[in-house]
Amino acid sequence: MNYISRTLERKFIKMSSFFKAVLVTGARQVGKTTMLKHLARNQKRTYVTMDNTMARILAQSDPVLFFQTYKPPIIIDEIQKAPQLFEQIKILCDNSEERGLFWLTGSQHYSMMKQVRETLSGRIGILELYSLSKKETDGISFPNELDFSLPCLLQRQLTAKKNDIIDVFGYIWRGGMPDAQEADSEQRQEYYNSYIETYLMRDAAEEGGITDTVRFRKFLNACAALVSEQLNYKTLAEAADISQPLAKEWVRLLQGLGILCLLPPYANNALKRLSKTPKLYFYDTGLCAYLSMWLTRDTLMNGAASGHFFENYAVIELIKNFSCAPSAACITYYRDSNAKEIDVFVEENGVIHPLEIKKSANPDRREVKKYELLDKAGIERGDGGILCMCEEVIPIDEKNCFIPCSLI
DSSP states (O other): OOOOOOTHHHHHHHHHTTOSEEEEEOOTTSSHHHHHHHHTTTSOOEEEETTSHHHHHHHHHOHHHHHHHSOSSEEEESGGGOTTHHHHHHHHHHTOOOSSOEEEEEOOOHHHHHHHHHHHTTTEEEEEOOSOOHHHHTTOOOSSOOOOOHHHHHHHHTTSOOOOHHHHHHHHHHOSOGGGTTOOHHHHHHHHHHIIIIIIHHHHHHHHOOOOHHHHHHHHHHHHHTTTSBOOHHHHHHHHTOOHHHHHHHHHHHHHTTSEEEEOBOOOTTSOSBOOOOEEEESOHHHHHHHTTOOSHHHHHHSTTHHHHHHHHHHHHHHHHHHHSSSOOEEEEEEBTTOOEEEEEEEETTEEEEEEEOSOSSOOGGGGGGGHHHHHTTOOBOSEEEEESOSSOEESSSSEEEEEGGGO
């Protein structure tokens, strides 16, 4: 399979020239190792994985000897399996002026991240890689940063593929896992089945102590059934026949493994009585579609859950976009006690860009009236609009447009 360029490469190279160590976190099989090996192809850089039992035992029992055997500059894969290395990495960083000595990958498990922050603060940059975005699978790289203004959107439109519902739902159904890109429907089904059995179940057992695979599988299915809805531990616990505290624990674990994304609700002192419950999304829509038993693209596209899947897709594409962008953004959603909801707030420098997400190619323009609640609360409102299946950018008013989802 040909290498697919990743949008994160630019940021990774920049961080590697600044920090002595860079950690790329993310779910299994999203392409962390492939990207690092690709970027290291013209360098003399050692490679070692902690999935290798001999290397792992050495790393755990004698970190000093480990680094005499595997000399930096180095790529260390799945570092969370040998946290004993962090102290020694710190010593080696402090004894060298060289940048980018350690390229590390790992899943963002909480105990590991705590150790990383305690041991390597100031020496390490932490980036997250997700499964392939729609624009990465299409081989598109936008020339500008996304700020939702009309000039920005029109410039992006020159590069983007034209919106096409069959193409979009093809991506949603297939997902962004690099190994699933060339698969037909039978192979894709086997791919996700073995992904759950081999990686997810094993990591759940190793990192979360989960031995009841039947209940855990039911729990995964229940999460997929609640996609794009507010997180409800009671419903999840009942579906998997477990207690609510255990349901919380399992959600936390799946977050740490890069499977579930919990979108936090917007919080602001000027707006009282806001919801405190996050919304539940999957980082990979293909895995979610597999768990929900949507066996073909068309049944998913025409099925009852298609709007939820489209919302999941749009939210995660926004998260992927801003994770690679030069300037960070905070992504939340809005819901108050009157059940008034706005799908996404993208907050940059204290300015909020409100967005509604609609599967339709011709949504109701009155949706943007809701955004006035920001003006009433005295919160600065930037450009926004309705992310949808329309084919080209159409202004609604001076601050909002119909935005084709292919532009994010």
